[in-house]
Amino acid sequence: MLKLDFHPTGKHFLQIPGPSPVPDRILRAMSLPTIDHRGPEFGVLGTKVLTGMQAIFKTRHPVIIYPASGTGAWEAAMCNTLSPGDAVLMYETGHFAALWVKLAKRLGVVPEVVGWSGADDLMPHAPGWGRGVDADLIEQRLRQDPEHRIKAVCVVHNETSTGVTSDIAAVRKAMDAARHPALLIVDTISGIASIDYRHDEWRVDVSIGSSQKGLMLPPGISFNAISPRALEAMKSARLPCSFWAWDEMLEFNRDGYFPFTPSTNILYGLAEAIDMLQEEGLDKVFLRHDRWAAGVRAAVAAWGLSTQCVDPRYPSPVLTGVVTPVGLDADALRRLIYERFDLSLGTGLGKLKGRMFRLGHLGDSNDLTLLAALAGCEMGFQLSGVKLAASGVVAAMAYFAAHAAPAVVRKAA
């Protein structure tokens, strides 16, 4: 039985790829009293977070904030731009891409799913779940659509079920090469604020984000960054859309307000997160995640195990999928590690259940928390009778020691 009054000493190691550990500074910011969301101060907060998120998405165009998890922002991206029966081209990179396809079907659009069609030695039952988007496949398919029946191309930037990051600039290039006018809709729920992302430069039409991953916030708010073309598409879109409707939101957002009650306290946290990201500088934030990921991959290689990502061009900076040895149930291993060491690891999702676990390296982490998390994994493997090739902890220590992090100028508290 799970006991809700279970409070072990020290900090819990929440090493799942979202929700990520929330820094104390953000928790403190969120503990301020809730204010009147129609009162004079709220407009200042609203304006700060709305413009701050434009900088995070690298866009001059509007960003919308919903009091909802990422799934809500997925729905919003579609219901604001599409009509019943519209064809959309979606790319299956893993479980989250597959869930998005399911959502699209329920909304009444008609997804055509493309993806890796070769064999997969690592996970024969889940081909392509370990690879990034092949932009050539998208280009080929769009070239076969001279009547432009496909209204949108939907791709996941960072596939959180596998630990693979796709090249969104390449997708945009492929769409340009095919001279196809479909909208480009990108789920960067686990990429935004951890991995380089450029809404305007890549001419993404709707970018979808969420609070509980790279933004280091608790779950509860999510985002749509919107291009002028997406706003144009909104005018003729006929999917039912009320709570998610951009037009009313944008009207209220002009002065920093919302048409309904926003998540005031999470927005305090968002304002703090934006400050933290800007003080550090986004480029350093991205390098920090790259470096953590490289250290964790050094550990997995030393163990003699495989990562779920099989394409060396696209390992995710925010999480690493670790394939467990055949015969070892990854969820049994995760349970053992949780019970013995108070360390939470991400489960294998969908077709990957039991075959791998996911180690998040995002949010309030540093070299030493990651080394501790790797130590928890290593002890778990040993207790499960796995003969590891070598110590992953030692390998990660060597990596972190040999690769100094870029210096960060810290503001005095």
Ligand SMILES: *Cc1c(COP(=O)(O)O)cnc(C)c1O
């Ligand atoms: C977490 C996640 C989602 C789902 O978001 P929720 O906040 O759980 O609704 C969708 N896509 C990706 C890539 C994710 O990482």
